[in-house]
Amino acid sequence: xxxxxxxxxxxxxxxxxxxxxxxxxxxxxxxxxxxxxxxxxxxxxxxxxxxxxxxxxxxxxxxxxxxxxxxxxxxxxxxxxxxxxxxxxxxxxxxxxxxxxxxxxxxxxxxxxxxxxxxxxxxxxxxxxxxxxxxxxxxxxxxxxxxxxxxxxxxxxxxxxxxxxxxxxxxxxxxxxxxxxxxxxxxxxxxxxxxxxxxxxxxxxxxxxxxxxxxxxxxxxxxxxxxxx
Amino acid sequence: xxxxxxxxxxxxxxxxxxxxxxxxxxxxxxxxxxxxxxxxxxxxxxxxxxxxxxxxxxxxxxxxxxxxxxxxxxxxxxxxxxxxxxxxxxxxxxxxxxxxxxxxxxxxxxxxxxxxxxxxxxxxxxxxxxxxxxxxxxxxxxxxxxxxxxxxxxxxxxxxxxxxxxxxxxxxxxxxxxxxxxxxxxxxxxxxxxxxxxxxxxxxxxxxxxxxxxxxxxxxxxxxxxxxx
Numbered sequence: 001x002x003x004x005x006x007x008x009x010x011x012x013x014x015x016x017x018x019x020x021x022x023x024x025x026x027x028x029x030x031x032x033x034x035x036x037x038x039x040x041x042x043x044x045x046x047x048x049x050x051x052x053x054x055x056x057x058x059x060x061x062x063x064x065x066x067x068x069x070x071x072x073x074x075x076x077x078x079x080x081x082x083x084x085x086x087x088x089x090x091x092x093x094x095x096x097x098x099x100x101x102x103x104x105x106x107x108x109x110x111x112x113x114x115x116x117x118x119x120x121x122x123x124x125x126x127x128x129x130x131x132x133x134x135x136x137x138x139x140x141x142x143x144x145x146x147x148x149x150x151x152x153x154x155x156x157x158x159x160x161x162x163x164x165x166x167x168x169x170x171x172x173x174x175x176x177x178x179x180x181x182x183x184x185x186x187x188x189x190x191x192x193x194x195x196x197x198x199x200x201x202x203x204x205x206x207x208x209x210x211x212x213x214x215x216x217x218x219x220x221x222x223x224x225x226x227x228x229x
Numbered sequence: 230x231x232x233x234x235x236x237x238x239x240x241x242x243x244x245x246x247x248x249x250x251x252x253x254x255x256x257x258x259x260x261x262x263x264x265x266x267x268x269x270x271x272x273x274x275x276x277x278x279x280x281x282x283x284x285x286x287x288x289x290x291x292x293x294x295x296x297x298x299x300x301x302x303x304x305x306x307x308x309x310x311x312x313x314x315x316x317x318x319x320x321x322x323x324x325x326x327x328x329x330x331x332x333x334x335x336x337x338x339x340x341x342x343x344x345x346x347x348x349x350x351x352x353x354x355x356x357x358x359x360x361x362x363x364x365x366x367x368x369x370x371x372x373x374x375x376x377x378x379x380x381x382x383x384x385x386x387x388x389x390x391x392x393x394x395x396x397x398x399x400x401x402x403x404x405x406x407x408x409x410x411x412x413x414x415x416x417x418x419x420x421x422x423x424x425x426x427x428x429x430x431x432x433x434x435x436x437x438x439x440x441x442x443x444x445x446x447x448x449x450x451x452x453x454x455x456x457x458x
Contacts, residue, residue, distance in 0.1 A: 028314065030321055054317055057309055060289030080286055081312045083333055083356050084378070085257065088283055092259055104312055106335035106357030127312050128335030129363070149313070 020228035021197075023220050026079065026182065026204035027067075028052035032059040036066055038208050043071050045217035046207075048200060050077045051098070061096040068097025075099045081125050086111035090118030102147060105130040113141055123147050123180065132171065139176055146172055147202070150183025160184065161192055173197055187223050194227045249457035250426075252449050253409065255308065255433035256296075257281035261288040265295055267437050272300045274446035275436075277429060279306045280327070290325040297326025304328045310354050312336045315344030323348050331376060334359040342370055352376050352409065361400065368405055375401055376431070379412025389413065390421055402426055416452050423456045 025046045029035035035055050043049055049071055051063045056078060067076045078098035082089045086103065093101045100121045103112050106128065116122045123145040124138055135146065148169050150161060161184070172179045173196060181193065182202035190201065203220055210216030254275045258264035264284050272278055278300055280292045285307060296305045307327040311318045315332065322330045329350045332341050335357065345351045352374040353367055364375065377398050379390060390413070401408045402425060410422065411431035419430065432449060439445030 028317075030317065053312070054314055054321070056286050056289075057318060058289050058321055060285075060287050060291075062289075081310070081333070083282070083310045083354065085283055088257075088259065089286060092283070092287055104310070104333055104335060104356075106333060106359070108357060125312065127333075128337060129358075129360075130335070131358075134358070 021193075021224050022047035022180075022200040023217065023224060024048035024050050024077070024180065024182075024200050024202040025207050025217065026050040026052045026202050027063075027208070028054045028204050029208070030054055030058050032063050032066065035059075035063065036070070038213060039067065039070060042207055042213040042217045043067075043074065045214050045221065046074075048075045048077060050079050050202065052204065053079045053081050056080055061092060064093060064096035064098050077101065077123070079125075082111065082115055083107045084111055086113070086115030087118055090115035090122070094119050100145075105134065109137060109141060112138065112143055116141070116143055121145055125149055132175070135172065135175060135177070144177055145180070145199070146177045147180045147182060148172065149181075161189060166192065166196065169193070169198070170196055187219050190220070190223050191227060250422075250453050251276035251409075251429040252446065252453060253277035253279050253306070253411075253429050253431040254436050254446065255279040255281045255411065255431050256292075256437070257283045257433050258437070259283055259287050261292050261295060264288070264292065265299070267442060268296065268299060271436055271442040271446050272296075272303060274443050274450065275303075277304045277306060279308050279431065281433065282308045282310050285309055290321060293322060293325035293327050306330065306352070308354075311340065311344055313340055315340035315342070316347055319344035319347030319351070329374075334363065338366060338370060341367065341372055345370075345372055350374055354378055361404070364401065364404060364406070373406055374409070374428070375406045376409045376411060377401065378410075390418060395421065395425065398422070398427070399425055416448050419449070419452050420456060 023046045025042055027035040049067050051067055055063050064078050076098050078093040078101040080089055080101050082103045090101055101119050102123045102125045103115050105124050105126050122143055125147045126149055169179055178199035180200035180202055181198055185201055185203050186206050207213055207216045252275045254271055256264040278296050280296055284292050293307050305327050307322040307330040309318055309330050311332045319330055330348050331352045331354045332344050334353050334355050351372055354376045355378055398408055407428035409429035409431055410427055414430055414432050415435050436442055436445045
């Protein structure tokens, strides 16, 4: 299928328009003040603001509340990587102001479904030995977002984006998922995905550790536009 | 092997003594004040205090700090169910006062190892389709605690403790793991485990939703003593 056709059907299936991949900043700070200091610099430049797992665990719901208060019109994601008590965790995230939240791929289907009832959408974080058969069961209960993750610790251990990752991302997109990708992304690595209809690129340190955060985010956006528009 | 012999070798392998299963209270509150109000009633009656995932995500590090301050001599566990950034999450938990923390079974081995370097011990939370082959790799890198978990959402969906659960717990113990069990435990269900050298029983609502929390915890302890001493 041609890229244009795929993009067209992609648009029709969703309740919002996607002309090119989104840019999401992951706030993986260990304290809320530094996360706030960073997000006020970069929030306007990105499409989605993620309260990262580290920040969720350190600061709690006030981190989500802060992002919602600072950016009332942006999509805010709580990266809880929820594994259990899906309804409770998701209800808490929704009340704090999150639009979407993440669940871990090894959570049970009832956990995912319970979470999906509370927030606008859940995204399944893919870690470890998940299978495409499992992924199909998520689609069947109406969960159509996954996050393909190069583990930060795996990256530190010397692993990186390769052909087998790109093949898996492609297959997930073809199954009907909106696929976000994350893990060690830089401006230079975006072109690896140029043949794929990636839903969202998630950048953490690639933005938050830049000298000029807004400039770094704009550079990501420009490269995304250059490739996908 | 006779129970007496197994218990003896069990003792020799560890740097602390276990004469019977521990009792752990899981604080899965959605706000810190109510968790504190409960833990001051019940903390002295239990062996281990767990800052549950829900509480970690809602209150952040101050939840761990509060438990450490209230019970300086108790073992405190942060149930982060960490899936990535193991070193950062574990360092944060240690600084907040946690002795142990949990990682999710689908985390990569580098994530688990990174976490294990920062806290005294990590415990692997078993959800979804983990395998005994994976479990063997954890043992081989020195991770010898697992938590066998009946998912709360699975329990709500009508699943419960059965023979296949007990068989898996038994096999994990025989592999050399200290196995904590959790999920819908009541005084009545403890005897299901009477043939097993369970390391810790984790009770949440079974204690925190009792009319008299201390009394409920003491009833658990008495049943544990009756069966295992």
